[in-house]
Amino acid sequence: MTSDITYDLIIIGGGPAGYAAAIRAGQLGKKVVCIEMERAGGTCLNWGCIPSKALLKSAESFQAALHSEVFGFSCKEIEVDFEKVMGRSRKVANQMGGGIEFLFKKNKVEYIVGKGLVHAAGMVEITEGEKAGTYLKGSRIMISTGCKPRTLPEIAVDGKRVMTSREALAMTEQPKTIAIMGAGAIGAEFAYFLNAFGTKVTLIEMLPKVLPVEDAEISDALHKSFAEQGIDCRVGTRVDSVEVGENGVSLTLGNDEGSESLEVESLLLAIGVVPNLDGAVSEKLKLDTVKGYLKVDENYETSESGIYATGDIVGPPWLAHIATYRAIQAVNGMFGHSQPVPVDAFPGCTYCQPQVASIGLTEEKAKEEGIEYKVGKFPFAASGKAVAVNHSEGFVKVIVGEKYGEILGAHIIGSDATELITEYGLAMKLEATVDEIHGTIHAHPTMSEALAEAAAAAHGEAIHI
Incomplete structure (x- = not known):
């Protein structure tokens, strides 16, 4: 059965790339459909970024209770219900998945739970789900099927061992x-x-x-x-x-x-991860790939005109925020809203404790490229706010161009590092120097003061070390 609707955009995959693309296309008034095998949000929202952060918060809360005596009280005989800890993460994921479905309705995005197979430019078959056997027509197709965890061929994944x-x-x-x-x-x-x-x-x-x-x-x-x-x-x-x-x-x-x-x-x-194109592209359709990932041009168009790809399926960096960025750029470009802007500096974050966040060049990379640079560092142990809240572990490190003071990279380890890195990301986007970071008045007492102090330290002007 072939649908009598011709879509402006058919999207296969409802993760951070697919759902963002669908919502953006809906904002532009386009007729769009998003096909997702499981639930809107994809791996990141349902089986990755979001539920894992819920688990990490439970771990942080438990550790805070164990060490509460530092704040003047103690929690004794704390019982952990591991099943409830895991269950909360699933509830968080389900809540956020429902939020994406609401946004689909708000932006008039048609949402199909199933599996999509691209037969040719303009034609997608639903191969699984309630609408299996249905063919969809569209002037543009976007493949955003992401990645899946890499496994070892000789070891079976059983979910327990x-x-x-x-x-x-x-x-x-x-x-x-x-x-x-x-x-x-x-x-x-x-x-x-x-x-x-x-x-x-x-x-x-x-x-x-x-x-x-x-x-x-x-x-x-x-x-x-x-x-x-x-x-x-x-x-x-x-x-x-x-x-x-x-x-x-x-x-x-x-x-x-x-x-x-x-x-x-x-x-x-x-x-690591591997590209997930299983059952998404017909064997008769030969799209160019690089190491299994779909090859795209500066407009995110594949080797087949009218078929686009975004997100992890086009290769590294495999980050949800990059997937979303790429998807929005692709949609803006394909509908003539604006020319896609390529990915430049981007933050990488690890949410253990202490947290780790970075953007731009590492010191090792700066040396490798022969760049003249200097380093500004500031320890959280010298931050009044960090000490007051018992999060004095770690430091801020900024890599600065020797001649002009441009920010080449920033690296943070410590509490709230994943939130703090954004200031340096914005500074790099605006081509600010460390002098402008240093010259920006940061509220006291805050963890963010360490960002300004690290910038000042690049010139030997930090006050608190």
């Missing part, structure tokens, strides 16, 4: 011991969450540091903090073998010093 982030977000029983492969943002966040509630965590990373993409000084600080919290961080370490048994998982770890065995209840794979 072996998990990816998706299965970990649906746990009802807390493992007593767990090994986490991969110390990127996902691995670090789950390591913090589970350790905070008492799980013995071994965090394993092949590269020489945790959070490998971050500035080395930041990574070293997080490694030290994790170790103090009781997380066993094994960097520069391989997983040479994995054997899954009925009651646990046996791993053989290897590094320059030799090998050792590790026995744990569960294994969490946090080793």
Whole structure:
């Protein structure tokens, strides 16, 4: 059956790229339909960014209660209902999913729960769901099917002994011991969450540091903090073998010093993502790809005219805020509202405690590119607000051009780092210098004062260190 409606835009995928594109197209008065297999919001909202942050807040609250004596009172015999902790995260995700569905209605976006298959430019088949067998016609198609967790071919994911982030977000029983492969943002966040509630965590990373993409000084600080919290961080370490048994998982770890065995209840794979194009594009339709990701031009159009792609499916960086940005740029461009602006500097955030956030160049990258730079640093231990609220761990680090004082990069580790990074992001967008950050009056006492002090420190003018 072919629908008698011709859409201005058919979107496959309802994650941060797909739903944002649909809403933006609706704002522009276009006839748009969004097809999503599960629930509006995609992986990020339902099985990633949002529910994981709910879990992390539970972990932070529990740790705050355990250490409440610093504020002059104590909480004794605290009981944790792990199933309720996990259940709250699902409620948060469901609430936000309902919010996206409301926005679809508000902006007159048609929403189909099902699976879409692109046969050719202008033609999409619904292959699963209540409308399976229906063909949709549209002048433009956007593929925003995102990514899925990378797994190991020889290890079956069963949701108990072996998990990816998706299965970990649906746990009802807390493992007593767990090994986490991969110390990127996902691995670090789950390591913090589970350790905070008492799980013995071994965090394993092949590269020489945790959070490998971050500035080395930041990574070293997080490694030290994790170790103090009781997380066993094994960097520069391989997983040479994995054997899954009925009651646990046996791993053989290897590094320059030799090998050792590790026995744990569960294994969490946090080793990256792979493109998710399964069943989204007809075998007869040959779209250009790069390492499995859809190749697009500056307008987000694929090699087939009239078929666009945005979000994680076009490749790194695999971040929800980048997916949304790309999607809005693509829609504005395809309908002649404005020329798409390419992704430039963008924040990266990890929501463990202490939090980590960064934008722009690391110090290592500045050296590699032969850039003349200087560094401004300010520790939260010298911040009155940070000490008052018992969050004095960490520091702000800004990389500054030697000649003009332009902000090349900013790196923060500490409480609220993921909120604070935005000021430096805006400064870089406006091409501000550290002098303008320093010259902006920051309220006292606030955590944000550390941003101004770090900027001042680049010139040796910080007041409080």
